[in-house]
Amino acid sequence: MRSHAQRTGGESEPNCVAAPQNGSVPSSATEAKIAMNPSLTRAQPMYDGTHMAPSEIIREKGLDCLLYLVHPDNLDSITRLGILPYNTVRRLGLTHTSIANETIQQRRDFSISGDSCHDFVPLYLARRNPMLWAIGDRPRAYIRIRLEVADTDDVIFADGNAASDRTGFVRGDYGAQRLPWDVILAPRWTGARYPDGTRQRCSEVLVPSPIACDQFLDIRGDFSKPIVFPREKLSLLCHDPAFVDTTPLSSERR
DSSP, rough: BEEEEEEEOOOOOOOOOOOOSSSOOOOOHHHHHHHHHHHGGGOOOOSSSSSSHHHHHHHHHHHHOOOEOOOOGGGHHHHOOOOHHHHHHHHHOOOOOOOOOHHHHHHHHOOOOEEGGGGSOOOOOOEEEEEEEEHSSSSSEEEEEEEEGBBBBBBBEESSTTTTTTTTTHHHHHHHHOOOOOHHSSOOSSSSTTHHHHHTTTOOOESSBBOOGGGGEEEEESSSOOOOOEEEEEEEEEEEEEGGGGOOOOOOOO
């Protein structure tokens, strides 16, 4: 199990890539820099059948994807570069349209047994989670990602919001098994039944490498207004406002 160290504290949005400050798409030089840097290449699956893969554990719980919450302005560059860890975004001099409170974002600046939390791409398991409410009425989209991404080497499972002092970090199939599935799958995650539900509902899959576009199932959100997006990738877009809506479901009402 990984333990927190060098913590500065809270919760935040997943970090995402966007176009440079001048509004242009990332240059071919930037794309080549990512492709040629061994530290930025996608990790390979580490499960050979002797253990149940995390993706299978998650699938058995009834989920069919992992989720990345993002501002639609960032989708164009994400489809070109993939989803990059926050520290990689900074190292390459990229910027993004944030849907996070910056003070809260800084609370993720801590080490997990020597690795910065910002060196991981954070993915959600629960679609309707506190972060969706925290961003208010700001534009948002979910990138649905193949479950097999959870099987890659050095993936860490956080049993709650990664920035919380109460959250534990575990690798591999045991990490997937010990997630608070009762809260992740519950119709409601607040109230006396789940006293720690707000933290646990934000359980994360932390991926220590870029997630390439070929691992995307689709991208869902309200796309009634035009967005900048590569024409050759338009098939990924799925206009589905309800997928990112916060209107209470009947099962969530008291």
